[in-house]
Amino acid sequence: xxxxxxxxxxxxxxxxxxxxxxxxxxxxxxxxxxxxxxxxxxxxxxxxxxxxxxxxxxxxxxxxxxxxxxxxxxxxxxxxxxxxxxxxxxxxxxxxxxxxxxxxxxxxxxxxxxxxxxxxxxxxxxxxxxxxxxxxxxxxxxxxxxxxxxxxxxxxxxxxxxxxxxxxxxxxxxxxxxx
Numbered sequence: 143x144x145x146x147x148x149x150x151x152x153x154x155x156x157x158x159x160x161x162x163x164x165x166x167x168x169x170x171x172x173x174x175x176x177x178x179x180x181x182x183x184x185x186x187x188x189x190x191x192x193x194x195x196x197x198x199x200x201x202x203x204x205x206x207x208x209x210x211x212x213x214x215x216x217x218x219x220x221x222x223x224x225x226x227x228x229x230x231x232x233x234x235x236x237x238x239x240x241x242x243x244x245x246x247x248x249x250x251x252x253x254x255x256x257x258x259x260x261x262x263x264x265x266x267x268x269x270x271x272x273x274x275x276x277x278x279x280x281x282x283x284x285x286x287x288x289x290x291x292x293x294x295x296x297x298x299x300x301x302x303x304x305x306x307x308x309x310x311x312x313x314x315x316x317x318x319x320x321x
Contacts, residue, residue, distance in 0.1 A: 156238035163304040190232035200237030211266040223258035249294040279303035
């Protein structure tokens with residue numbers, strides 16, 4: 143059973159926009175799920191067949207650890223420590239900023255290692271990457287994972303190019319796993 147929590151109003155709006163952006167590739171099955179975090183989407187090729195989406199509001203603040211960065215704060219439902227991958231779901235870790243109208247897609251597997259996600263974990267993306275995505279449709283940024291020698295590639299996208307961005311995110315995740 144997938145552990146879910148009620149999403150706030152901003153996240154519910156972002157969930158609906160995320161699903162609507164994939165309308166030609168996915169069906170949500172149950173629109174009530176879009177009021178929860180995570181929510182599931184069933185997709186057609188070239189996307190993963192089942193995506194479990196953990197979508198958070200992406201914000202920026204002058205006191206950010208890295209100037210010019212936007213971030214999401216990962217807090218899993220029911221004080222969980224790991225993303226839920228039951229039913230072989232591919233986990234999407236995403237943020238949405240309503241002012242910029244842009245999504246960011248992090249490598250969920252890179253953050254859910256060892257003991258998993260602490261109670262609260264922030265992940266970031268540079269504003270320049272988001273602005274590039276606003277201009278070009280899709281952009282990517284490589285960032286070092288704190289406390290490790292590993293890095294991840296974060297993908298950013300406008301809503302109209304989200305299918306392309308998700309396909310890229312999935313391909314990058316596969317490449318990371320086999321390397």
